[in-house]
Amino acid sequence: MIPVSEFKERVVRLQAEMAKEGFDYVLAYGNEAEPQYVRYFSDYWPSFETAGVLVPAKGDAFLLIGPESYTYAADRSKIPAIRLVKAxxxxxxxxxxxxxxxxxxxxxxxAGITDIKRFGVAGYPLMTVGVYFALADSLKKYGILPEKADTLVNNLRxxxxxxxxACMRKAAEITHKTMDYVLANVKVGMTESQVVGLALGKMHELGAERESYPLWVLTGDGSDQAISRPRHKVIEKGDLTFLQVGARYGGYASTIGRPVVFGKATEEQKNLIMAGYKIQETMIGALRAGRPAREVALLHKQLVNDLGYGDYYLYGPFHGNGLMEGEAPWIETDSTYDLAENMTFCADIFLGNHEKKHGLRIEDVVRVTKDGAENLTNYPRELFEL
Structure with a gap:
């Protein structure tokens, strides 16, 4: 778990960055689905309501919550100053x-700062209109509006x-064991939702805080959906099915994605799966601190095309991982940053063909090192025929 001292250090580090940019306040905002900015500074995960951590240029931070959550927040927050705000x-x-x-x-x-010249919001794309207008009204007398400040906090994270x-390795361990359990117990005749139920029950038994994201399983037609939710669709013999499992521990998310075939894989299914494995293995091998992220993304796109799956390409090959399964930064063909040691990513290889209505995702969590990458989940790349 993250010690209280580290939460305090995060506030101090943000204040140092605020001083460079001239911000008087930064509000780290979050909600139940995307709590990362709030949780990073307070360890508080809002439920039903939204929340924010108000960080002044100097002094202690405040946790701002809705009217109903005080006893919950007081039990969990690493920030003792908790204030109830209607917005x-x-x-x-x-x-x-x-x-x-x-x-x-x-x-x-x-907080003692009432001559406000700049006010930043981290989690700006998440902020509700109600919170935004309440905040904007409070800043009107200073002649300013809230500014997007996600990058200030993203750079710290x-x-x-x-x-x-340590939290991420524990989440990865639970996720790995959960995938083992699912593969040992999934069978023809189950629905996608039932398979998700297997995963949820096992990961909580193993000590997960929650799932990393709303898990899904897709089988047969419709497995070309890059983001989805489980259906009541029954797994049938011959189906190409992709399993997406992820546990959260201490706030930190993990994930494993693997395709399986129920019965003997067809040549088309086998070729697609093995191409996905080759792409992921090559991409993980391309990581190292100091390398321009753009180079890795361009290599990925070229390899997908070279293997004959250009029409299956949607995005990739990596997105950030930590308090959220998917967070900044992404590795894309227009990225302008270099990789750094201890950046963590999901090696996320999605291949989907909408005409054929099939696809797969192969996914693991990795850490960038000086010389390459550490695969935290490190699940086998096998042709799983069940």
């Missing part, structure tokens, strides 16, 4: 008549600490 209420917008609540203005007064890596 963070749940989406059904109860009024809470008679309940005394804080406002952005009252927290600014308490990209290279993981030893404590973070």
């Amino acid at each position: 963070f209420r749940e989406s059904s917008e109860p009024e809470y008549p008679g309940k005394k609540l804080d406002t952005f203005e009252s927290v600014f007064e308490e 990209m290279c993981k600490s030893e404590n973070e890596l």
Whole structure:
């Protein structure tokens, strides 16, 4: 788990970056589905309501929550200063008549910085209109609006600490064992939803906090969906099925994706699977600290084309991994940064053909090192015929 001292260090590091850019405040915002910015500084994961960590240029941070979550937040938050602000209420917008609540203005007064020239928001794309307008109204007298400041926090989060890596290795271990269990118990006649149930039950038995994301399994027609949810579709003999499993531990997400065939694989199925494995193995082998990310993405696109699967290409080959299964940075053909030691990624190889309605994802979590990459999940690349 992440110690309290590290949460405090994160606030201090952000304040150093804020000073360089002239920010008086940064609000790290999150919700139930995407809690990463809030959790990074407080370890608090909102439920129903939204939340924010208000970091002033100097002094202690505040956790801002909705009116109903105080006892929950007080039990979990590593930030002791918790303030209830109506703007963070749940989406059904109860009024809470008679309940005394804080406002952005009252927290600014308490923080001691009331001459505000720049105000940043990390998690800007997540912010609801209600929270945005409440915040904007509080800043109107200063003649400013909230600015997107995701990059300030993303840059702090990209290279993981030893404590973070320990959480990620534990999440990877649970995910690996969960995939073993699913492969040992999945069978023809089960629905996609039932297979997801196998995974969820096992990972919690093994100590997972929660799943990393809404898990899915896709079988037969429809397995070309890059992002999906499980259906009540029954697995049939001969199906190409892709399994997507990921456990969360200490806030940190892991994932493994593998294709399986129920029965003997056809030549077409086998070729697709083995091409996916070759692409992933080559891409992981291309990682090393100091290499331009763009080079890796261009190599991926070229290899997919060379293997004859250019029409299966959608994205790839890596996206950041940590508090979210998918987070910044992505490795793309227009990336402008160099890889650095202890960056962590999902090696995410998706190949899907919409005309044939089939596809697969092969996915593992890796850490960039000085000389290459460490595969944290390290699941076998086999032709799984069940």
